[in-house]
Amino acid sequence: MPTFKLTLAYDGTNFSGWQFQPQRRTVQGVLRTAWEKITGEAVQTSASSRTDAGVHARRQVVGVRSQTHLTPDVLFRAINANLPEDVVLVDIEFASEQFHATHHAIGKHYRYSIHNDRTRPLFERDFFWHVPKPLDTDAMQRAGQLLVGTHDFTSFQSAQTDESAVDPIDL
DSSP: OOEEEEEEEEOGGGOSOSSOOTTSOOHHHHHHHHHHHHHSOOOOEEESOOOOTTOOEEEEEEEEEOOOOOOHHHHHHHHHHHSOTTEEEEEEEEEOTTOOTTTTOOOOOOOOOEEOSSSOOSTTTTTOEEOOSOOOHHHHHHHHHTTOSEEOOGGGSOTTOOOSOOOOEEO
16 A cells, blocks of 8 residues: 655644644644545545644645555645645655654754734734744843753653654754
């Protein structure tokens, strides 16, 4: 059975996060709906990470095992034609049978953007945190230094996670 590696980008503003939830609009849900419409097949997906409600992604990697005979090129066009305007398939390719987006993720990159101005951003309002007062950049630099080094962030993961081990992260 072919395994596909998909790369998605999405504006998470109107989503209840990545993971499927009945009666809620999720990224995994709209992807599964598009896939089923094209192939007639209900598939399970694995994601490199789960995002919370309102969180955006530029390159979310997703694994799909499927019995489809459609090529990645055909799937690319068909999936994009069936995704809502706030999700786009950036890339799709064949992957090894053992590929699992969660287990094979080698890193994650988070970006937090601040709009530091007395006027709130209009067009970027869903992508920036508005801070109208001047920032204390010296204090921010000092605080940032506390994160430099190797750290174990396993205490931040869900107790229900299917991950058996998490490697320390070098910052």
